Amino acid sequence: MPRFAYLSARPQHSAADAEYESFRTAARLEPGELDRVDLVHERLPADAVDRWAGFVVGGSPFNVTEPEAAKTDEQVLLEADLARLATHAAEGRTAALFTCYGIGIATRTLGGDVSRGYPEDTGPTTITLTEAGTRDPLFGALPTRFSAVTAHKEGSAAPxxxxxxxxxxxxxxxxxYRVGERLYATQFHPEPTARxxxxRMAIYRDDGxxxxxxYEAIAARxxxxxxSEPPRILRAFVGAF
Structure with a gap:
């Protein structure tokens, strides 16, 4: 059985399929080495932390900050599953890397604040490691400053x-950020190539x-x-756990 599972929160099948492949190839896992759980249509298995050694959580057009009454049943259920996983990872019971939409779930679950005050335009941005980041087992081998891609409508001022x-x-x-030794979260996307x-941008072209x-100008940038640097985080993650 594969040691890792990709958890999808994307209702669009084409986007979920592509994100799975991006995570798999960025982590340099062979076909069959990364399982997939579609949380939009199925619940996270009750024995998930026993079934897999670690998890990667993708992005989503959903937003944590949407009013609870406005969330679909699917979103409510998958957020509950991801919150449960975040708790388990923070307690050291499993390893998990939450990305983009996922970081919002982890932050809220662990008592942090998520708001619409820190969006980022779609496209490339520059990421700077903190002093703690330069010493981290997953991030420490990266340059102090590197490029990544983002596209989100919410974020946090503090971990x-x-x-x-x-x-x-x-x-x-x-x-x-990192919580304990086994929960990691990134606002930027560590997995995709430029292509x-x-x-993915084309799929969400009309989603605001x-x-x-x-589109063409952003794609060119x-x-x-x-x-080349963000995928190294994924390779370090699967190598560590």
């Missing part, structure tokens, strides 16, 4: 209580992340950006 801030930038102060990210008329 949740007990978390160690690993990476930041001016637009969204919390770009990555995969721009293909950017002006649809700007993404393709002109070196995205």
């Amino acid at each position: 949740p209580p007990g978390a160690v801030l690993l990476a930041t930038n001016d637009a969204c102060p919390v770009q990555a 995969a990210f721009t293909e 992340y950017f002006d649809a008329m700007d 993404v393709h002109a950006t070196a995205l």
